[in-house]
Every structure is written in structure tokens, then in C-alpha cells.
Amino acid sequence: MTRIPVFALRYPTVAVTLMVALLGLVFWAFGATLAVQWLFSGYGLVIALLEFIGMVRQLFRGAFGVDLLAIVAIVATVLVGEYVATLLIVLMLSGGAALEDFAAGRAARELDALLKRAPQIAHRLNPASGGAASGVTDVPATAVVVGDLLLVRPAEIVPVDGRLQSENAAFDESSLTGESLPVERIVGDRVLSGSINGQIAATMVATSTAANSQYQHIIALVEEASTSKAPVVRLADRYAVPFTVGSLALAGFAWALSGDPVRFAEVLVVATPCPLLLAAPVAFMGGMSRAARNGIIVKGAGVLEALSRARTVVFDKTGTLTYGTPAISEVRPEPGFTADELLTLAASAEQYSSHVLAASVLEAAQVRGLALHTADSASEAATFGVEARFGAGVVRVGKLSFINDGTADATATHLAGGELAMYIAVDGRFAGSIVASDRVRDNAGQTIADLARLGVRDNLMLTGDARATAQHVARQVGIVHVRADCLPSDKVEAVRALTGRPVIMVGDGVNDAPVLAVADVGIAMGAKGSTAASESADVVILLDDISRTVRAVRIGKDTVRVALQSIWLGIILSVVLMIVAAFGVIPATAGAISQEVVDLVTILNALRAIGGRRDAAAARGAAVGTVPAPSEAIGNADRPVRPVVDRPV
Structure with a gap:
């Protein structure tokens, strides 16, 4: 009543x-x-x-x-x-x-449901007598005040800006800087909200509130x-x-x-x-609701109309066409070692490391089905490497400078654009290196082909990377036009000069925010993307899936x-x-x-735009025979793999 x-x-x-x-x-x-x-x-x-x-x-x-x-x-x-x-x-x-x-x-x-699902929790460490921390209380991110001591668990997004209290930690800041490498932080260093913690829990002191946090801006987009x-x-x-x-x-x-x-x-x-x-x-x-149900936040109804008429698509490279997190791509053993032996030794040592790269090495060994050894003892030099003793033998894994300490014949390996390396020594002898690179997304090429079938036939890559790396990625995904070594202002001018309009721009980092704002439709890859990119974009993709760009155009x-x-x-x-x-x-x-x-x-009839049946049919088609989950470049190509990052050398 x-x-x-x-x-x-x-x-x-x-x-x-x-x-x-x-x-x-x-x-x-x-x-x-x-x-x-x-x-x-x-x-x-x-x-x-x-x-x-x-x-x-x-x-x-x-x-x-x-x-x-x-x-x-x-x-x-x-x-x-x-x-x-x-x-x-x-x-x-x-x-x-x-x-x-x-x-x-x-x-x-679905818009309301999305709003309720958005993670908004911070782990506050309760102060105890004597200035120590005792116990953890989950509080809304908006309740964090300057000076709060926070716990950030492995693989969690940092809720607010702060200063690191832990001795050291590694954070993925690719969404903020456009660079795919993780950054090493030590006690007292600044930690940015929106970055992703590595494989070990870290503590930090909040230096700002959650007003600029990633999810707060997503909520604003929903409203x-x-x-x-x-x-x-x-x-x-x-x-x-x-x-x-x-x-x-x-x-x-x-x-x-x-x-x-x-x-x-x-x-x-x-x-x-x-x-x-x-x-x-x-x-x-109904169209905006359908988009939200598919993990796509559309800022306004006019954006759907522009998507329906789009003729040109422009992509950033790092974190957009690529995963933005380097994965192991090659094992380079020295004479006397095989690739499997080198990877087995490296993984056996790295299983005692808390470094973010350790998980990727262990994953690569697991994909190849390698059996790891149990160390008698192990020690880690924070941010440099790990040393493990197996019986009478000693294995060292880490940066070249760490390996050179006690290994006379270690030399830097040749790396192509976008590649990094970690080095291995066994009993004081240089054993080889493991190379990692930022892999192209498995469905990037299919995405560009699908966009062409929907009428978005002109494409362009804009990146700050070197031309050789950019051309290599462009050839893999089928992009014809490439502009490399671009500053943010260069990207803006390039998009403004395009004649095939409306223009879609797809990016993910702070450096993409200006060009996302000037494009007819700016699409931010917001799963790990920056708040600046999400603010300036017209569309935010909440999943780390570039094919949602195609779905956004189709929904429009x-x-x-x-x-x-x-x-x-x-x-x-x-x-x-x-x-x-x-x-x-x-x-x-x-x-x-x-x-x-x-x-x-x-x-x-207008409610048909909600598209429940069409999305269900598309999901059934995807389940029958489309692109498999991303996998390591080595080993079983059907095995799904979590994102991998490499340590700088």
C-alpha cells in the first residue's frame, strides 16, 4: 500500500x-x-x-x-x-x-547493478599501543583519510595515493604511464592510486583521499x-x-x-x-544498459549514435593492442645447458622469491611441465635477485649486475624493442638468460578485422614507442598506418587531422587522456586504466578485453x-x-x-535495444568456437595464463 x-x-x-x-x-x-x-x-x-x-x-x-x-x-x-x-x-x-x-x-x-558491484574497499590497519599496527578493518575507500595505514594485498588496486611503508614492493603502473614495466618501490617512495600491487602484500600510508580513485570516476561515469x-x-x-x-x-x-x-x-x-x-x-x-551489462560504460546516448556512424579507429599500443605486461617469450641457454634445464633452475630458485617476475617464471615452467627442485636454503636481495642452494650447487637469478657479482663471464643478451631479460648463473658460471616481451593481444587482429566488417575500415596506430617496435606490432594485428615516437600533443594533432569521421580513439593511460578527449569517441581500456583516461573518454571498457570495442560499435x-x-x-x-x-x-x-x-x-519495440537475446546468442557462439584464452608464448597454447610482468634490467 x-x-x-x-x-x-x-x-x-x-x-x-x-x-x-x-x-x-x-x-x-x-x-x-x-x-x-x-x-x-x-x-x-x-x-x-x-x-x-x-x-x-x-x-x-x-x-x-x-x-x-x-x-x-x-x-x-x-x-x-x-x-x-x-x-x-x-x-x-x-x-x-x-x-x-x-x-x-x-x-x-544493469547500470545500477554495475554501480553496486564496483569494488570500493580499503584495508585499514588499526593502530595499537606503541605505534604498531594491529588488525585489519575493511572500510569504504571513500572513508580513507590522510594518514591512514593501509594494507594492499597481492594483485589488488591501490585505492588512494600514499607512501610505501613496506621495505620494498613492485607495482604495475602501466595504466598510468603507458610503460609496460613494473616499478620497484622502497620504503618512503610514492605509491599511485590505480596502480596494481605485485605478488606480496604491502603497507602504505595514505597521502590523499579516494576522490581521484579509479572506481570513483567509474561511478561518476555511470551517473x-x-x-x-x-x-x-x-x-x-x-x-x-x-x-x-x-x-x-x-x-x-x-x-x-x-x-x-x-x-x-x-x-x-x-x-x-x-x-x-x-x-x-x-x-x-536500453542501449546504454546493454553496454553496461557487457562491461562497457557509455557516457551518453549521443556516444552510441556516434559509434554507429564511426569510420576510423585509432589505437594506442602499450596496454591496448598489447597486454601491457611482458610475458616470457624466449629462453636463451649458454652452451652446456638446455632451455628446459635453464628454465627449471630459474623457476626452482624463483619459487623462493616474492618478486613480481617470479610468478611468470613459475608459470612458464608449469606450462612446459617441468619438475622443480627443492632448495636447501634461499635468500633474496630485494629488487635485485634471488640465490638458492641445491645440495652443493648454487643458482643465482636476477639482474645482470646481481649475476656479475661472482660471475666473470656474464654478458648482456641482445634485446629487440620492447624486450627485457633476466640472467641466471649456476655455481659461478653464466648459464643464460630468459627474455620477456610485451605480447600482442590474442584477439587484437580479429578485433581490427571485425571493426572493418562493421564499417570502421580506416585504422591507425599512435604510440610513443620506437618505430621498429611499433611496426612489428602493426604487422601482427593488420594495422596499415603507424605513427611512432609520438608525444601526447602529437597524438592530438594526428587525430584532429583525420578526415574519415567520426573517429574512435582507443587508449588506456594518462598519456592518452588528451587524444581521447579530442576524438569523436574516446574509448578507455579501464580495467587497469588511469582515472584521467576514464574521465576524458566517452566510453570506458571495464574488462581487459579489446574486442569489447567491436561490441560497443555493434551495440551503437x-x-x-x-x-x-x-x-x-x-x-x-x-x-x-x-x-x-x-x-x-x-x-x-x-x-x-x-x-x-x-x-x-x-x-x-524500443526495449529491444536492451538486447538480451542477441547477447545470449553471441555468448553461445563465443563458447562454440572463437579465440581461446591468452596463453604463454612458450608451451601449451591452450593454457590460460594470468598477466606477467618483468623486472627492469
Whole structure:
């Protein structure tokens, strides 16, 4: 019962109209039909006056009042004595907002669910007597204040900016700098919010609040996503002018042909423009909801319209076309060792290391099915390497400077662009190196091909990396045009110079924020992306999956198609009803009811933009036979692998 007062407060005109209808039924039951006519007609004229005032205000703001037909229909039915039709038109007009809110509420469920799923927890260490920390309390990230001592667990995102309290730790800052290498931090160093902790837990002191945290900005994007109005919605407003003129002309023709003014009212009753008012907004809200359900936050409805017309796509390289986290790509043993032997020794030692690279070495050994040795003792030199003793033998793994300490013949290995190396010594003898590189995403080439099939045929890579590395990646994924050694300002000028518009720009780091802002549609890879990129972008992909770019374009095209179909469906049905009513077949009361049916049909059709069945079908197709999960460059290519990072040398 509590829902009834809430509904009445939110939609007072609807509530009053229903009360007037009930009161009219009471009068009719007692035979007071004249009172019913005066009640319905008077109430209808009051509503018509209020709507006329609102329409005039819209005209002063430069918008045509599409409710003109409804106002004229109310007045006409009052003048010809069709008072029941008068009340039905009022109910239809006032109930349109309620119907749209209902549809939009259904379409926005995934947006609300996404908001609730966003991680917003920080692990606060409770101060104990003597200045030490004792116990952990999970608090909202927004509750963190400057000076709080926080625990950041392995692979977690740093919730706020701070200073490292642990002796040392490694953080993945690729989303902030565009560089794929992890950074080593020691006690007192600055730790950036949005960076990802390595394989060991770290403690830090907060130096700022969570106001600039990644997830806070995603929430802001969600809230902003439902407020804009797309160009196609304004196009629906423009349809109102010819629709209104045509409807009035047809109604006048029917009156002149029949000589009966009731015919004029009967035509206008079925000509109310609710389909124009409802179809596009509901469709675009459904499209944004569908995008959110697919891990894509769209800032506004206009973005979906631009995506549907896109002709050019521009990609950043690091973290966008590549994983942004180097993985082991090659094992280079020295004479006397095989690749498997070298990897076995390195992994056997690294299993005692807390360094972020240790996990990737162990993963590579596991992929090859290598059996590791158990060390008698092991010690780690923080940020440099690890030494492990196996019986009488000693294995050292780490930076070249760490290996050279006690190994005379260690030499740097040749590295191509984007490659790094770690070195191994066995019993004071240089045994070889293991090379890591930033791998191209497994589905990057397929993504570019799929975009071309959707009409986004022109492509370009903009990167700050060297040309040789950029060209190598471009050849792998099928990109034709490359600009390397770019500063952020160079990227901006390059996008502004493109002629095939609209232009989509896909990036992930702070250095991409300016170019994301100037592109027609900026898409930020926000799974590990920076807050600056997410702020300046029009679309944020919450999953670390570049193929979601294709899905965003497809959702944009589907949404615009459904919106236009819904608009024309409403117009066509209304025109058919008007033509039938012009011949006197549909009484005014029946016409008002039939127009309400047209509104419902239009809304239901527009709700197809939510796309549940299409996404389910796409998911089934993906499960049957598409690209497998990313895997290591060595070993079993079907084995999924978590992201890997390398230590700088």
C-alpha cells in the first residue's frame, strides 16, 4: 500500500486523472451524466491549458512543443461532446511519462547493478599501543583519510595515493604511464592510486583521499550515462513538425469531407505524438544498459549514435593492442645447458622469491611441465635477485649486475624493442638468460578485422614507442598506418587531422587522456586504466578485453536501428489509425484507447535495444568456437595464463 502514495507524489497528474475517473463513475452510477460531462470536460480543459503553457515555454527555449496535437485533440473532443475521449487523452498524455520511466527503469537495471558491484574497499590497519599496527578493518575507500595505514594485498588496486611503508614492493603502473614495466618501490617512495600491487602484500600510508580513485570516476561515469540526449532523439523532435501539420490537415480534410466536426476530433485523438516522445529515449537507455551489462560504460546516448556512424579507429599500443605486461617469450641457454634445464633452475630458485617476475617464471615452467627442485636454503636481495642452494650447487637469478657479482663471464643478451631479460648463473658460471616481451593481444587482429566488417575500415596506430617496435606490432594485428615516437600533443594533432569521421580513439593511460578527449569517441581500456583516461573518454571498457570495442560499435548500430524503427513504427501506426478514423470507422473513445496501444507497442519495440537475446546468442557462439584464452608464448597454447610482468634490467 505504501507504493500508492509514492506513485501519487511522483506522478500527481496521473493520480488526479484516475481520481477524476473514479468520481465520474460514481456520478454515472447515480445517473448524473451531465455532471460527468462537466467534470471530465472541465478537467480536460485545465490540463490542456497547463500543457499549452508548458509548450509555450518550450518554444521560447527553441524546442517545438510536440504535445500540440494532444492539446488540440482535448479541446476538440470537449467541443463535440466526446468527454470520455477527453479523459482518455489526458490519461494517455499524463501517463506517457510514467510509462517511459517504467521502461527506462527496466533498461537501467544493469547500470545500477554495475554501480553496486564496483569494488570500493580499503584495508585499514588499526593502530595499537606503541605505534604498531594491529588488525585489519575493511572500510569504504571513500572513508580513507590522510594518514591512514593501509594494507594492499597481492594483485589488488591501490585505492588512494600514499607512501610505501613496506621495505620494498613492485607495482604495475602501466595504466598510468603507458610503460609496460613494473616499478620497484622502497620504503618512503610514492605509491599511485590505480596502480596494481605485485605478488606480496604491502603497507602504505595514505597521502590523499579516494576522490581521484579509479572506481570513483567509474561511478561518476555511470551517473552521467543516463543524462544526455543523442542527435537521433533531437531528430525525433523534428519529426513532430511535419507530423503535426499532416495530422491537422488530414483532420481538417475529414471534417470538410464529412461536414461533421466530430470527425476532426476522431482523427486528432489517434494522432497524439507519444511515439515520438517515447521511442528514442527508451531505445537509447536500453542501449546504454546493454553496454553496461557487457562491461562497457557509455557516457551518453549521443556516444552510441556516434559509434554507429564511426569510420576510423585509432589505437594506442602499450596496454591496448598489447597486454601491457611482458610475458616470457624466449629462453636463451649458454652452451652446456638446455632451455628446459635453464628454465627449471630459474623457476626452482624463483619459487623462493616474492618478486613480481617470479610468478611468470613459475608459470612458464608449469606450462612446459617441468619438475622443480627443492632448495636447501634461499635468500633474496630485494629488487635485485634471488640465490638458492641445491645440495652443493648454487643458482643465482636476477639482474645482470646481481649475476656479475661472482660471475666473470656474464654478458648482456641482445634485446629487440620492447624486450627485457633476466640472467641466471649456476655455481659461478653464466648459464643464460630468459627474455620477456610485451605480447600482442590474442584477439587484437580479429578485433581490427571485425571493426572493418562493421564499417570502421580506416585504422591507425599512435604510440610513443620506437618505430621498429611499433611496426612489428602493426604487422601482427593488420594495422596499415603507424605513427611512432609520438608525444601526447602529437597524438592530438594526428587525430584532429583525420578526415574519415567520426573517429574512435582507443587508449588506456594518462598519456592518452588528451587524444581521447579530442576524438569523436574516446574509448578507455579501464580495467587497469588511469582515472584521467576514464574521465576524458566517452566510453570506458571495464574488462581487459579489446574486442569489447567491436561490441560497443555493434551495440551503437543496433541501438540507433531500434530507435529509428520504433519512431517510424509509431508514426506508421498513427497514420493508419488517422486514415481509418477519417472515414468515421473509429469513434473518439475507441481511438483514444487504440492510441494507448500504439504507445505500448512503441515502447516494447524500443526495449529491444536492451538486447538480451542477441547477447545470449553471441555468448553461445563465443563458447562454440572463437579465440581461446591468452596463453604463454612458450608451451601449451591452450593454457590460460594470468598477466606477467618483468623486472627492469
